[in-house]
Amino acid sequence: MRFPLIDTLNLPCVFERLVPGRPHPDGRRYLPLIVLRPTAPPGPGAITPEGLLLGVVDRHHRVDASAVGRAGVARLVFALSALRIQAPPQRAGLEPEPGWAQGRASTAPTLLGRVKEVAAWEQGGAQLPYQTLYAELTIDAGVGVVGLRTSLTAEDMAAAIGAARVVAGDWVELRRSRIDVLAFEPG
Secondary structure (H helix, E strand, C coil), X not given: CCCCCHHHCEEEEEEEEEXXXXXXXXXXXXXXXXXXXXXXXXCCCECCCCCCEEEEECCCCCCCHHHCCCEEEEEEXXXXXXXXXXXXXXXXXXXXXXXXXXXXXXXXXXXXXXXEEEEEEEEECCCXXXXXXXXXXXXXXXXCEEEEEXXXXXXXXXXXXXXXCCCXXXXXXXXXXXXXXXXXXXX
C-alpha cells in the first residue's frame, strides 16, 4: 500500500507482540496482527488510556517479527473509516471500542485529532449513480501522527463533514477503521 505522506506518519510505540494468524483451509495464513503500545506522552486534552494496546494488521507483511519487544516508530494508516468533524471541545487520542479491557488489544478504536495535511480530496462518481469522495490525509492524534485513506458517498460526506472539504487544522473523528501498519522502524 503506497501512501503519499508516509514519511510524516510517526507513532512512537513498543512492538509488544505478533499474532501470526490461523491457518486458512487453502493453506495460506490469515493476516498477522501486530500489537503496539503507544509510548508518546499524551498532550493536553488527550483521551488515550494509559497502557492502551493497539492491534493493527500487517496486510503487506512489512514488519519483521524479530522486532518484537523493541521500541520504535510505526507508520499507520486508518482505512475505510467513517470521517466526521469533531464537535467542541476538541480532543485528541485513541478511544478503545466499547467492551475493551486493559491488557487486550484494541482493534477498532475511535481516533480523534487534528488534520495536519491533506494529500488527496477527490470528488468523483462519474460512472456511478451517486457522488463519492476519496481522501488521504494525516492526523495528529496527540500520541503520534497517523494517516487516513477512505472513500465516502456524498450522503455520508455531507452528514459527517458538514463542509465542502476537510482542511489542515480541522479537528476530526474517525470510526470503524481498519488499521494497517505500513512500517515499523525500531529505534
